[in-house]
Amino acid sequence: MMHEKELTAVKDKFLPLEELKNNQNEIISVLEKSKDEVISFEHAYLRNCIDKTKKCAEYFKWSYYPLSNKTERSNTFFCKNHHLCLICAQRRNVIKSNEWSNKINALLKVNKLLQVSHLILTIKNKKNIDEAYEVLIKYKGKITKIARSKKYEFNKILGYVGSIEFTKSENGWHGHIHMILLHTENLNSLKLHREWGKISDAAHYIELIDTKSSENQLTYIKNLCKYVSKPSQFSAQKNNIHELNLKIEFFIMCRKKHARLLFSGGLLRGLDKEPNYEKIDLATPRYEGIAIFKNKKYQYRQLAA
Ligand SMILES: [Zn+2]
Numbered sequence: 001m002m003h004e005k006e007l008t009a010v011k012d013k014f015l016p017l018e019e020l021k022n023n024q025n026e027i028i029s030v031l032e033k034s035k036d037e038v039i040s041f042e043h044a045y046l047r048n049c050i051d052k053t054k055k056c057a058e059y060f061k062w063s064y065y066p067l068s069n070k071t072e073r074s075n076t077f078f079c080k081n082h083h084l085c086l087i088c089a090q091r092r093n094v095i096k097s098n099e100w101s102n103k104i105n106a107l108l109k110v111n112k113l114l115q116v117s118h119l120i121l122t123i124k125n126k127k128n129i130d131e132a133y134e135v136l137i138k139y140k141g142k143i144t145k146i147a148r149s150k151k152y153e154f155n156k157i158l159g160y161v162g163s164i165e166f167t168k169s170e171n172g173w174h175g176h177i178h179m180i181l182l183h184t185e186n187l188n189s190l191k192l193h194r195e196w197g198k199i200s201d202a203a204h205y206i207e208l209i210d211t212k213s214s215e216n217q218l219t220y221i222k223n224l225c226k227y228v229s230k231p232s233q234f235s236a237q238k239n240n241i242h243e244l245n246l247k248i249e250f251f252i253m254c255r256k257k258h259a260r261l262l263f264s265g266g267l268l269r270g271l272d273k274e275p276n277y278e279k280i281d282l283a284t285p286r287y288e289g290i291a292i293f294k295n296k297k298y299q300y301r302q303l304a305a
Contacts, residue, residue, distance in 0.1 A: 002064065002287045002302060010064050011300060013071040014291065017087070018298055021057055024086045025296075028054055031244055045255060046248070052079040057087050057293070062300075064287045080274075082231065083254045084247070089231030095275035096229035096262070100161055100180070101222045107159070107267060108217075113184040114158075116217070118209040118224055121179070121196055125172035129253045132175035136164055140177060140263070142199040153191035158182045159267025163228050164259075168246050178228045180221075182267050229262070 028050060060076035082088040108114050123139065126132040147154040162179035181187070211220050232250060253259060262272035289302040
């Protein structure tokens, strides 16, 4: 059997998940109490998603590896509604940002001329989120088109991975695009600005950050990947009705438009795919057990060896 200390190490590992699970349950209980106000009953789909999200990470299997003092989780039920679920949104962020930064670092090792930049493209505010999404998708398509021609600055981009993001203020829905760019020639931000202005007819703001100027490029890239693949702010952390309404609007838009908020191309093609599930090495000695979420805590039980 495991020592008490080892079991404590297992429990400690899952404290952040436990906290997230409690936050999520609070949000859901506010949503459910206010369902007449927030959730129209036409949205049977949303109703189903909420039920599924309630069960997210309710149960998992854990394995403790005494030789390396490591704990792993497996057989977890994840609802995969990352537009709605805090747990799935955070998990996706960790998986995607690791995948992105590993890929970028591998490319940098092979090609010393490669540079990494962060580009933010924004548009004018829109009255509703559907319009903000449609307009962004349209302009993003136009970038792909002009990037084929050598006369445009966008043509210098050799690889990109990015996300579409929204914020909401009293001025409306603010849609913007974050992109991590790979290129060997220097990018001229004034030229990019002009080109974005021409194709988007609503250009507002463009920002280009060259990561070379950063002291520790690898850490910078890792943080950048974490930032660009972060969950939408409407994976609301706050459980007030106003925030939840925005979350629901965001969620419904994603569903209605089959929105794909991540995209990638060129040298970084394929990095916008949804994450895969965990792999476990079955040969290493370990203790195993299960954890079930009950009364705001995970209850741990060790399985017989
Ligand atoms: Zn989930």
